[in-house]
Structures are given as C-alpha cells and as structure tokens.
Amino acid sequence: MxxxxxxxxxxxxxxxxxxxxxxxxxxxxxxxxxxxxxxxxxxxxxxxxxxxxxxxxxxxxxxxxxxxxxxxxxxxxxxxxxxxxxxxxxxxxxxxxxxxxxxxxxxxxxxxxxxxxxxxxxxxxxxxxxxxxxxxxxxxxxxxxxxxxxxxxxxxxxxxxxxxxxxxxxxxxxxxxxxxxxxxxxxxxxxxxxxxxxxxxxxxxxxxxxxxxxxxxxxxxxxxxxxxxxxxxxxxxxxxxxxxxxxxRSLRRLALREVGELSLRDGPVVTRGTDRATARAVLAREGGDWLGITDGVRFLGWVPAAGLAGEGPVPEDDLEAPAALVGPDDTLRAAMDRIMTARTAVAVVVEDGRFRGVVTLELIRRALAEPHTPSPQTPPSPEPSPEGSR
Amino acid sequence: MSGVRLAQAALPRDITLREWLLDGASWTGEGGILPSLVDTLTLFGAVMLVATLLAVPTAAVLAHLGRARLIGAWLVNVGRAVPTFALAALLVPISLRAGYGFEPWPIFTALTLMALPPMYLGTYTAVSGVDRAAVDAARAVGLRGRAVLRQVELPLALSIILTGVRVSAVQVIATEPIRAFLGGDGLGRYVRDGLGQRNTTLIVGGAALVAVLAGLVALALAALQRLLVPRGVRRLQAVGASRDVPA
Amino acid sequence: MSDANPLLRFDYLVDQRAAIVAAVLEHLELTVATVALGLLLAALLAGVALRWRWLRPTISAGTAALYTIPSVALFALLVPSTGLSRSTALIPLVAYTLVVLVSAILDGFDQVPRPVEEAAEALGLTPRRRVLRVRIPLALPVIISGLRVATVTTVGLVTLAAIVGQGGLGRLILDGLRRAFWTPLTVGAVLSIVLALLLDAAFVLLERRLAPWAVRRTARP
Missing domain, CATH: 3.40.50.300 (P-loop containing nucleotide triphosphate hydrolases)
Known part of the structure; x- marks a missing residue:
C-alpha cells in the first residue's frame, strides 16, 4: 500500500x-x-x-x-x-x-x-x-x-x-x-x-x-x-x-543556524609560551585589540594588545576571562548577542571544555551570504512501532 | 367556627360559556368578574411592591459589599423549595387564631415569600456580575461606594434585575388563584365554584380568565422591561439573564 | 375553642398514622411519576431541538408559555375531559416540569466546551460514543440541577392537585380547611414542606456523587 x-x-x-x-x-x-x-x-x-x-x-x-x-x-x-x-x-x-x-x-x-x-x-x-x-x-x-x-x-x-x-x-x-x-x-x-x-x-x-x-x-x-x-x-x-x-528575516535566520555549522577558525589566538613578536604578528594579521591564549586544549583568557610590547613569552599573569563563550549547539543569534556585549568583539567556541575556535561578526555575515545548502538531515524512517495501532 | 366556603351561589348548570361571559351580571356586582379582578390585582400589586422593596435593595447592597453570598444562595434554595400552597394553608389557622381572618395575611405572606427568591437572586447575580473594569474605573475617578452602586452597578445590572422581578411577577400572578381554595376569593373563585358545583362552564371560563390575566401580565411586563432598559445595556446582558435567573 | 381545635392534636396523629403514611406515599408516587414522565418528554423535546435547531425557539417558547398558565387553571381545564382522575393531575404536573427540564438539558449540552467536543471527534470517537461518554456526562450537573428544581416544584404542585381530588398531602390540607379542623391541615402542610426540603437536599448529594469533577472544580479557590 x-x-x-x-x-x-x-x-x-x-x-x-x-x-x-x-x-x-x-x-x-x-x-x-x-x-x-x-x-x-x-x-x-x-x-x-x-x-x-x-x-x-x-x-x-x-x-x-x-x-x-x-x-x-x-x-x-x-x-x-x-x-x-x-x-x-x-x-x-x-x-x-x-x-x-x-x-x-x-x-x-x-x-x-x-x-x-x-x-x-x-x-x-x-x-x-x-x-x-x-x-x-x-x-x-x-x-x-x-x-x-x-x-x-x-x-x-x-x-x-x-x-x-x-x-x-x-x-x-x-x-x-x-x-x-x-x-x-x-x-x-x-x-x-x-x-x-x-x-x-x-x-x-x-x-x-x-x-x-x-x-x-x-x-x-x-x-x-x-x-x-x-x-x-x-x-x-x-x-x-x-x-x-x-x-x-535575517535575524530569524540567525536563530536557525548553529555555531557548529560554521567553518571555525583559530582567530587571534596563540598557545601559551609563544614569544611576543610572533603574537604581535598574529594579532596584526587577524586584527582586533585582544589576543587569546590557550594551553593547547583549553582557552585560558585574553591579553590586551598593549600587554604584548617587549620581549619574551606572552604574559599569562593578568588574563581577561573570556566574556563571550558559546558552544557548537548555540544559535548564531546567541553567538552574535554575546559578541556584541563582549569587549573582545569575538566569541570563543568551547566544546566539552576544549577550545574549538572563535566566531566573529564577519564570519557570521559570510555564513548568511552563502547560498542556501539543504540541511543534511534526511528524514529518518519511522521506528517500527511495537504497538501498531491498526 | 365554620369551614372554608368552597362554593358560592350556584349558577344554572346548563348555562353556556357564552351566556355567562356576555351577561352583564357576571361582570359587575357582588362576586362579579370585575370586582374579583380588582381583588386579584390588588393582592398582586401589594405582594410585588413589598417583595421588590425587600429583595432588590437588600440583594443590591449585599452584592455591592460582596457579602452573604453563601447564606443568600442557601435561603434562595430553601425559599424556592417550600411549597407555596402548603405554606399559605399552614398560615390560615394561625391567622384565624390571631384574629386576622382567612385573608389577606396567609396568602399575602406566602406569595411574598415566593416572590423573593427570583428577585433576590437576579439582583445579586446582576450586581456582582457587573464588569469589574467598569466598577474599578468608577472608583478610580473617585466615586464613593454608594455612588458606584447607584451610577454604575445598578444601571448595568438593570436588565437582569428586571428579569428577576418579571419572573417573580409571573409566578405570583399564576399562583394567586390558589387563594380561592384558602378561604379567599379573587379571580380564582370561578374555578373553585365550578369544581364545587360540577359546572363545566364555570371551570373552563374561570380557568380561561385566570390564564388570560397571567398571560397579559407576562406580556405587559416583558414590554415594560424593553421600555425601561437602555438598548446598549440590554444587548450587553441579554445572554447573562437567561442563564442566571431561574425561570 | 383553642383546646378543642389546636394546630396539632397528637391523638389524631396516632389514630390516622396509616392514612398519613399513605398520603405521603401517594404524594411521592405522583411526584416521581411526574418527574420521570417529564424527563422522558423533555429529553424527546430537547433531542428534537438539538437535531432540528430551527425548532428550538419554538420549543423553548412553548414550554415557557405552558409554565405561565396558572396551576389552578391548568388543573381545572382538564376536569371536563378527564374528570377527577389521575391524568387530570399528571398532565399539568408534567407540563410544568417541561420548561425547567428542557432548558436544563439544552443548557447542559450548550455548556459542554466546544474544544472538548472537537477533541472527541478528532480523536475518532463514534457519534454515539461522543454523546454517551462525553456530552451527556458533561451535561449531567446542569441536568441534575434542573431535575432538582423540577422535583421540588412538583412536590409543591402535587399539594395543589388536591383540588382535582388527587395528590396525597394536599388532600389532608383541603380536608382540614373544609372541616376547619387544623390537625390534618398542619400535618399535610408541614409534611409537604419537609418532603420538598428533603428531596432538595437529596439532589445536592446526588449531584456531588455523579459529578465529582464539577464539585472539585467549584471547591477550588
């Protein structure tokens, strides 16, 4: 039938x-x-x-x-x-x-x-x-x-x-x-x-x-x-x-997309112990006033651009805690909200405590401009019902 | 002391309804239709006047104050349950022994008690059902309690109050003929006499008279209600009236 | 005088207890018969009004008009055709219950919430099941309170049926009036008042039993 x-x-x-x-x-x-x-x-x-x-x-x-x-x-x-x-x-x-x-x-x-x-x-x-x-x-x-x-x-x-x-x-x-x-x-x-x-x-x-x-x-x-x-x-x-x-309508679209769908980038972030000259170069390339520090797994915090002057490894003693944290399941709208209210203008994506990358407004804008891709989910077939009603 | 008269001067048994109703003597004079009608309407008017004065202001004030909801509902139920004929009959010997005679106190008291519940309930429901927003607005502009009742609650409740009064009135006029069986007269006397004399003409004619009067009173009151209630309010509350006031 | 004819003579009560009990039973019988027939007829009329909606105003107005006919007149009007028989009493008594019962049934059905009926239909209940399991149970509280009013009113009207030679306690009342002998009058009047109040109370209990959800609902603040 x-x-x-x-x-x-x-x-x-x-x-x-x-x-x-x-x-x-x-x-x-x-x-x-x-x-x-x-x-x-x-x-x-x-x-x-x-x-x-x-x-x-x-x-x-x-x-x-x-x-x-x-x-x-x-x-x-x-x-x-x-x-x-x-x-x-x-x-x-x-x-x-x-x-x-x-x-x-x-x-x-x-x-x-x-x-x-x-x-x-x-x-x-x-x-x-x-x-x-x-x-x-x-x-x-x-x-x-x-x-x-x-x-x-x-x-x-x-x-x-x-x-x-x-x-x-x-x-x-x-x-x-x-x-x-x-x-x-x-x-x-x-x-x-x-x-x-x-x-x-x-x-x-x-x-x-x-x-x-x-x-x-x-x-x-x-x-x-x-x-x-x-x-x-x-x-x-x-x-x-x-x-x-x-x-x-665009704002509504933001509510439909999730952070995990973005191709995340590392952004202005370095691992601890990186020397300041390299760090300055990364910041110059990525733009912005804040540089993120990780320990290779977790995100530790932000250093202001002014703190990178001079020589030696990047300082870790006075890190600014990340104000904008999002997970891969958060909507783009939530990410944008947090970016707008954080001093760093960047949201940090963390999954199970691990650093995954950063989200910027530019990244979101580009994601919305991409042509629509049908969502990958194919409707799953119905579970065989143990108590078929007919 | 003699028993209640259950039959008056007999009419010829073979008189037709037409002959009886067309004979001027049936209408005027001792025991005629017109004096009996006046008799009935006088009692009806007195009962309605007293019952209205008792029930409507009491219910309006209690509803305005939000008091006596339960006891009122209980009294209304009991009042409606008590059979009027039985109550009136019970009052007859009491009235006689107190020296007041068969009429009018027993029937007057019983009919008044019968008239109270619908009016009380109608008024109470109507006043307490007035839109809270209208009452709050009246208070907000500075009206005092009594002014709120008079200027806002009563006008808005008028339609349902009048429905209650009308229901009472119809019941009273329809029940009044029982007085003919309680030692009184009124328009119900012909039915009583007809039954006593086995005179079909009197039975049918008397029943018709009583029924026509009740119907006319019901129609007149309905017309009066339409006249008294402003159209806006009438439309507003037409729905509530049918449900809250027992018919 | 007052000694010979007090409001109540206890020796009469004792002597006449069989007759008094019989009068109460007759009164009850006539009341029950009236309300049962009235309910049956009202259910038919309400069914007609629900099925053919355009007839509803006619039926409501018709039963209301019956109710405005004075009881004395309605009892008397039938005497020429049915004599002083039980039908002469029953027909008007039943007629008077109709206005209350028909409107109680119709109101009861009216106040079944529309979404509940809609859900019952949408879930696939058959029309028969929808009536028996949903509409009638939900209309029941209103119908029962209609029955309550009809029953109590009938108890009162049955007393009046004595004028056409029927109706238990009413005959004691008329007998007392006729003979100016107050004891039967007092007995008849008091018992019919008590009967009405008892039946009224019985219906309150019945309503609580048959519609617990409605009682719980009103019990909540």
Missing amino acids: SDASTPAVRLVDVRKTFPGAEGAAVERLSLDVPRGSVVALIGPSGCGKTTSLRMINRLIEPSAGRVEVEGRDTSTVDPIALRLGIGYVIQAVGLFPHRSIADNIAVVPRALGWDRARIASRVAELAELVGLEQDQLQRFPDELSGGQQQRVGVARALAADPPLLLMDEPFGAVDPVVRGRLQQELLALQARLHKTIVLVTHDLDEALLVADRVALLDRGGRLAQYAEPDRLLQEPAEPFVTEFLGAD
Whole structure:
C-alpha cells in the first residue's frame, strides 16, 4: 500500500468552499508531507491553514481534490477509523473534564478495544514520555496547570502510537515561557519518535523552530511557498512571503543556524609560551585589540594588545576571562548577542571544555551570504512501532 | 367556627360559556368578574411592591459589599423549595387564631415569600456580575461606594434585575388563584365554584380568565422591561439573564 | 375553642398514622411519576431541538408559555375531559416540569466546551460514543440541577392537585380547611414542606456523587 517514498500525507488540488462564504477557504492546495518530518502550516488569519489541517482527518470534507494518508485516498476510509489512526492536539487542549488524566490519555486505546493491562502500561509509559508525575494521573484536568494539560493532550494524541500527528495551534494557549519549554519538549520527543507531524501555527518563530518544512499560505488558501525554514528566509518566493516574514528575516535566520555549522577558525589566538613578536604578528594579521591564549586544549583568557610590547613569552599573569563563550549547539543569534556585549568583539567556541575556535561578526555575515545548502538531515524512517495501532 | 366556603351561589348548570361571559351580571356586582379582578390585582400589586422593596435593595447592597453570598444562595434554595400552597394553608389557622381572618395575611405572606427568591437572586447575580473594569474605573475617578452602586452597578445590572422581578411577577400572578381554595376569593373563585358545583362552564371560563390575566401580565411586563432598559445595556446582558435567573 | 381545635392534636396523629403514611406515599408516587414522565418528554423535546435547531425557539417558547398558565387553571381545564382522575393531575404536573427540564438539558449540552467536543471527534470517537461518554456526562450537573428544581416544584404542585381530588398531602390540607379542623391541615402542610426540603437536599448529594469533577472544580479557590 505504501513504501518509504510515499509521502505520509499528500494533498492533491484540494479545494474547500463553505456555503455562504465568498470565495474558497482553500484554493487548489497541493502539498506532500514527507514521512517523519514536521511540516508547519502558517499564514495570516483566513488563510485556510486550520481548514487544511482538518481536511486531513476528515473533520472537514474537501469540496474537491484528493487527500491521501499513507498512500490511501481518505475518502475511501471510514472517518472514525481514519481518526483513530491519527493523533490530534488542539490549542484549547480539549481534555475531557469529567475524566481523570489517565482516562483522558486512554481514550483512543479504549476506543480501539485494548485490554486493561495494556492500556495501563501504555498510560504509564506515555506519562513518563511527556513528563507527567504518576500521582497526577488520577487527578482531573482542571487540577493541572495549562502547560501540564497540554502535555496530557500530547500524550492522549500519542496513545495508540499513530505515525501521524496533527496539531492545531498546540501551544497557543500557554504563556511564552511555557510555550518555549513545550516546543523544546516537542523537538526532543520528535527526535525519539520520528512521527510525521503537521502543525498549524500563527507564530512564525514556532514554525521556524519546530518545522522541517514550512508551508506559507496566503489568504484564500493559496500556497505561497513551501520550503525549509532557512530557504524560506533566504529566498522568499514572492513579495507576500517577504512581507509576511518581516524586516528581521535575517535575524530569524540567525536563530536557525548553529555555531557548529560554521567553518571555525583559530582567530587571534596563540598557545601559551609563544614569544611576543610572533603574537604581535598574529594579532596584526587577524586584527582586533585582544589576543587569546590557550594551553593547547583549553582557552585560558585574553591579553590586551598593549600587554604584548617587549620581549619574551606572552604574559599569562593578568588574563581577561573570556566574556563571550558559546558552544557548537548555540544559535548564531546567541553567538552574535554575546559578541556584541563582549569587549573582545569575538566569541570563543568551547566544546566539552576544549577550545574549538572563535566566531566573529564577519564570519557570521559570510555564513548568511552563502547560498542556501539543504540541511543534511534526511528524514529518518519511522521506528517500527511495537504497538501498531491498526 | 365554620369551614372554608368552597362554593358560592350556584349558577344554572346548563348555562353556556357564552351566556355567562356576555351577561352583564357576571361582570359587575357582588362576586362579579370585575370586582374579583380588582381583588386579584390588588393582592398582586401589594405582594410585588413589598417583595421588590425587600429583595432588590437588600440583594443590591449585599452584592455591592460582596457579602452573604453563601447564606443568600442557601435561603434562595430553601425559599424556592417550600411549597407555596402548603405554606399559605399552614398560615390560615394561625391567622384565624390571631384574629386576622382567612385573608389577606396567609396568602399575602406566602406569595411574598415566593416572590423573593427570583428577585433576590437576579439582583445579586446582576450586581456582582457587573464588569469589574467598569466598577474599578468608577472608583478610580473617585466615586464613593454608594455612588458606584447607584451610577454604575445598578444601571448595568438593570436588565437582569428586571428579569428577576418579571419572573417573580409571573409566578405570583399564576399562583394567586390558589387563594380561592384558602378561604379567599379573587379571580380564582370561578374555578373553585365550578369544581364545587360540577359546572363545566364555570371551570373552563374561570380557568380561561385566570390564564388570560397571567398571560397579559407576562406580556405587559416583558414590554415594560424593553421600555425601561437602555438598548446598549440590554444587548450587553441579554445572554447573562437567561442563564442566571431561574425561570 | 383553642383546646378543642389546636394546630396539632397528637391523638389524631396516632389514630390516622396509616392514612398519613399513605398520603405521603401517594404524594411521592405522583411526584416521581411526574418527574420521570417529564424527563422522558423533555429529553424527546430537547433531542428534537438539538437535531432540528430551527425548532428550538419554538420549543423553548412553548414550554415557557405552558409554565405561565396558572396551576389552578391548568388543573381545572382538564376536569371536563378527564374528570377527577389521575391524568387530570399528571398532565399539568408534567407540563410544568417541561420548561425547567428542557432548558436544563439544552443548557447542559450548550455548556459542554466546544474544544472538548472537537477533541472527541478528532480523536475518532463514534457519534454515539461522543454523546454517551462525553456530552451527556458533561451535561449531567446542569441536568441534575434542573431535575432538582423540577422535583421540588412538583412536590409543591402535587399539594395543589388536591383540588382535582388527587395528590396525597394536599388532600389532608383541603380536608382540614373544609372541616376547619387544623390537625390534618398542619400535618399535610408541614409534611409537604419537609418532603420538598428533603428531596432538595437529596439532589445536592446526588449531584456531588455523579459529578465529582464539577464539585472539585467549584471547591477550588
């Protein structure tokens, strides 16, 4: 029925008109969602992103066109069976207030007729997965915070281990701090589970952060661009995209790239014991007012240019501690922040205590100017699920 | 001491509804429809006046102060639970023994107690439900407590308060005919007499009179409410009214 | 005079205890029958109003109009057709419960949070399961409080059914009034008041048992 190359979700010329509404809510939308990837649907309100999402599990029936899930035309599948095989998370969470947390998580397994023992162990497993305490399982939803409720919502969606997850503004109802944490948790979860996720959001940062590909829809459900986040930011396909992304598009790109992707250089840095004349030459070549000293492994600190006058090895007695330290996992945006606030105008890259090189503004600028290279990650194939839901 | 009169002077058994209603003598004179109507409306007016004066200011002030929420809710529930007919009946011998006769105290007291809960609840809910922002704004510009109540809370709450009053009024006018079975008269007397004399004309005619009056009162009060409430407020609170005040 | 006819004569209580118990039971029976029939009819009407939305205003207005008909009139109006029978009492009694019960059921369904219904549908619950497992349980607290009002109101109206020869405790009251003998009147009136209050309290307990989540919710600050 489907092989690894079949997209998990495929929309073909899908169109939706609502009775009484002017124009189409979604206009001939075609979109492939590769297996194991996270796709964000984003756009201004009225762009039909939620409508598109809801057509995938037939909460809304398309007026024309075809929706395929795992290679099967959904119009040929019973909607209840279809939905039982697809996880769903909504903004308002929609937990059942009259059921305990454990019962909420167990809704789909129960509807699928699992036995009690299997449900109980699955619930415990999911609670652990999304970070819920065991003693919270017997509470009612109202007794949990918004963030915890949203975790329950995710656990409920994952209960029968569906390969596909639909999320409608999943973190829209929580405050920014909790939202950030939940986004990170989703990324960590996805790194373990390799689900196919289609997510609707109005938050550009969220889309850029969690999605492998972003589908930007214009009003009336026209697909303006469908691309990886970095390509979207670097090569907007049309004025609408440019406008939607905003003037700080380059800054947003910085948030997508990591220090480890840069070809790092040693910069104005010497090992301890180097004589001052050599050190002066290095500083002259690299530019700047500060020279870094390492012991060959660790970065020791900075010496001001004035301290290099005279003869003998570079001084080590009055080193300036490095104010700007970054790791290879930090974003370029974080690196830039630190460079801007450090006296040395250079950020030191350290990995596990070892000196890796330095980052300068020039290096960052050059990295952004490079043509876009597709990220090397190929979507991993889904884990064989031990509890296939069908 | 004699028992309650359950039948008045008998009408001819074969009189038709038409003949009874078209006969001028049915309307005027001793025991006629018009004096009975006046009788009923007088009691209705007195009950509503007293109950409104008791319930609305009390509820408004308590809600304004944020006091007595629980005890008020409890009293409202108990008040609604107590059967009016039973209560009025219970008061009859007490009134008689105190020398006040069958009427009007027992029925007046029972109807007044029946009228209190909807009005109290409506007013309390309405005043305490007034948008906090409006109240804070009023305080912020320097209005004192009483002025806040009079100038902000009451006008905004008016629609729901009137709904409570209207619900009470409809209940009172619909319940008032029981007095005919408690030793009194009023418009309910024809139903009582009809039942006593097995006279279908009186039963149906009397029931119709009572029903028409209740319907007219309900319509008139609905119209009055529309007239009294400014349109902006009405729209604002139309939703709240249906839910918070028991029908 | 007051000695011969006090508000309560204990020898009457003792003599008539069988009749008093029978009156209480009859009163309860009529109340239960009324509320059960009312609930059934209200569920049907509410079902119709939910299924065909455009009928809802008509149904609401219709049941509300029934409620404004004075009880004395409604009891009396049926006498010519059904005589002094149990139906003469039951029909108006049931009619009066409808406004409370229909609007309680509709309000109950209305206040089921939209996201909860949406989640239930999106997760793949069948329409039947969505009604039985989600909508009805969540509507239950409101429906029960409607039942509470309907039951308590009915206890009061059943006393009045005595004017058409029905209704347990009300007959004791009318009998007392007719004979100007206060003991049956006091017994009938006090017992019907007590019955109403007891049933009211019973419903509060029932609500707590059947909707623990709602109670916990309101218990929280």
